[in-house]
Amino acid sequence: MLARVLGPGHYGDLATFLNVTAFLVLPGPVITLLYTRIGRRRGPASKQESLWLWSSGLALWISLALFSRPLGHMLHVSPFLLIVFSLEVVPSLALAANMGVLQRVRWYLRVGFLTVLITAFRVIAAAIAVFVRIYPLFLVGILEGLAAFITFYVSRRCAAQAPWVGEPSKAEVISGTAVVGVINSLFAIADGLLAKYSLGPLAAGQFNGMATIGHTVQFISGSFGTVMLTSIITDPTRRFRFLALTGIVYGGLAGLAEYLFLAHRRWVVMTVLGGHFAPVMAWLPYYGWGMIALGLINIAMLYSVASKRWEAIATTSLGLGVWIWRLSHSHSVGAFVRATTSTMAAVCVATAAIMVAVEIRRTSRGPLKRQVRV
16 A cells, blocks of 8 residues: 555655664564574563564664664665654563564464554555545654554563463574574665665665565465474474475465466556556566565475474574675666566575485484484
């Protein structure tokens, strides 16, 4: 809705505000994955963690407010609106912890409800801004912040009903979970921020509009990957079945999305973004393949976390660095798309090959270990 009202230039500003906010809450997905591993804990530790999460969120928001002017100048956006949009950072870390607690006990219906609630607030905020049309970006920012506080309150009520879990968590598990959370977040926001920095306002807005459509595929993989993660934690002996089922379901949905990008690209762009974004029609199918590969990488990393392995995560970290370097040397929408798709495809193939090699090695060493014990 806002893409139609704002046009590519101001929509690029909106995407930048959201991406900066997402960058500030980079620990959020890490905290969600971490609490998915350890669950809800008992006693004073829980209160101390809650205080730490709220204090960290407030510190992040204050830090952005202090550096809003140079950051706004660098990204060509309003410093004041940066402060307004980032208000939702304050409760975000505590909300992320509650989401992880619910995922740990596999209360996916409540997780889904909270996810839909957050999205519903965003749609309402956009609708109000479209209807009022007076300072639309300011209205969206204020309503986004209000929605974050309301959603946290609801999530706290849900998480308080979850049973106590609290398993000991080793240092390598925590660090692996943290790395995966950071990588996933950077994959979701890096291209949008770099586009706003490197491209002109019109081109940056058009690319961010296409990224809004394309990254939907990646977010689908995250949903299924999280279910796979908690399932493997519960029953590690069936990890291959959970991985295969996740890949099949994701492959079907991703294939449907790519079909729409290929066969009905005009309808997709016109319906979602409007006529001002018509130039990205030519790039949407190619960009879609890159997002499909990114979704597979996402699933592979979550599988690695569940299996307590590092090889796939290390490969993806290297790929992330290469991708950001290539984007920093790109200066057109086409160059951004080519860099994204080719890098994601290469990382996907390399990660899959390494995972297969690791599993073959693990399987071949199993009988030998049993013979030595005998």
